[in-house]
Amino acid sequence: MAVIDDQIEIQTLAQTYAHGVMTRDADIWASTWASDGVWYLGTPDPIQGRDTIVQVWKGAMGGYPVVLHIVQPGVIDVDGDTAVARFYIHESIVTGDGDQIYNMGVYNDTLKKEDGAWKFASREFRSMYRGPADLSGSLDGYHAYTVNS
Amino acid sequence: MSATDDKFEIQTLTQRYADAVMRHDADDWGACWSVNGKWNLGPQAIEGREAIVTAWSGMMAGFPFAAFLVQPAMVEVDGDTAKSRTYVQETLQQADGTAFRVIGVYNDDCVREDGKWVFAERNYTVLYQGPVDLSGDVIGYPKD
Numbered sequence: 001m002a003v004i005d006d007q008i009e010i011q012t013l014a015q016t017y018a019h020g021v022m023t024r025d026a027d028i029w030a031s032t033w034a035s036d037g038v039w040y041l042g043t044p045d046p047i048q049g050r051d052t053i054v055q056v057w058k059g060a061m062g063g064y065p066v067v068l069h070i071v072q073p074g075v076i077d078v079d080g081d082t083a084v085a086r087f088y089i090h091e092s093i094v095t096g097d098g099d100q101i102y103n104m105g106v107y108n109d110t111l112k113k114e115d116g117a118w119k120f121a122s123r124e125f126r127s128m129y130r131g132p133a134d135l136s137g138s139l140d141g142y143h144a145y146t147v148n149s
Numbered sequence: 150m151s152a153t154d155d156k157f158e159i160q161t162l163t164q165r166y167a168d169a170v171m172r173h174d175a176d177d178w179g180a181c182w183s184v185n186g187k188w189n190l191g192p193q194a195i196e197g198r199e200a201i202v203t204a205w206s207g208m209m210a211g212f213p214f215a216a217f218l219v220q221p222a223m224v225e226v227d228g229d230t231a232k233s234r235t236y237v238q239e240t241l242q243q244a245d246g247t248a249f250r251v252i253g254v255y256n257d258d259c260v261r262e263d264g265k266w267v268f269a270e271r272n273y274t275v276l277y278q279g280p281v282d283l284s285g286d287v288i289g290y291p292k293d
Contacts, residue, residue, distance in 0.1 A: 002154070004153075004154045004157050004158070007157065007161070008157060072164065072167065072218060072219065073160060073161075073164050073219075073221060074164060075161065075164050075165055075168045076161075086168055088167070088168075088171060088216075088218065090216075090218065104216055104240075106171065128171075128214075128216060129214075129216070129240075134280075134281055134282055135240065135242075135248040135281045136248075139213070139214035139242045139248060140214075141213065141214045141215075142171050142172050142173065
């Protein structure tokens with residue numbers, strides 16, 4: 001398979017992830033993760049394993065009546081059966097209190113093939129902004145860091 | 150390389166450009182340009198990669214925060230040259246802490262140089278510039 005085919009599949013994976021969020025469909029969303037995937041959300045301990053990740057995601061989504069997740073096509077580098085990628089996302093969220101917030105950041109990802117299909121082996125989210133939709137909150141900007149692997 | 154591959158590589162070029170803006174990385178950003186690139190941002194075009202990178206570095210120094218989102222719209226490949234159009238949404242924070250938004254369209258000429266697609270010419274048209282709540286003046290799409 002040509003490298004560009006892999007890149008397109010990985011781009012589609014990020015879009016499927018977004019579709020899972022948009023439709024709040026746990027099966028679609030879970031299908032983008034490797035079974036031993038790791039989700040880094042800035043908490044001291046990463047969330048490990050697809051089953052646990054999906055439980056955490058369901059809990060988080062339960063607290064937000066609305067989550068609109070828009071993802072950019074991203075920058076993807078493929079190396080055989082593994083790849084690294086960066087995807088910028090912006091989310092419009094309504095909280096349980098009815099507040100509208102805007103969330104912008106970047107996912108630094110590692111990917112691998114599982115049963116012939118690309119899956120997220122790890123996703124590490126770094127926020128660039130989270131706050132009021134009018135951007136009156138603190139704009140953090142991009143923070144360089146090393147992808148966990 | 151097939152035409153589809155070329156289209157994808159050019160789409161990726163616009164993403165790498167955005168990624169470099171996000172990371173304030175002048176080397177990666179400069180690598181998106183042809184040595185003889187031309188950047189039309191306003192009345193006076195900036196010519197040559199070196200001058201373009203210098204101008205960009207100066208602009209970026211004025212923005213502690215810059216988020217640059219790119220929506221692919223069109224790519225037409227003709228051999229070793231191509232035309233591309235992307236829509237961009239910029240969220241920029243000024244030194245005084247206030248944020249503003251620019252929405253615009255890039256009409257580009259791309260060229261394959263040393264086997265790699267780069268920008269030969271980028272033409273930026275601003276469609277909106279003002280507060281992030283879009284309360285400013287909407288300029289709209291140019292007639293021509």
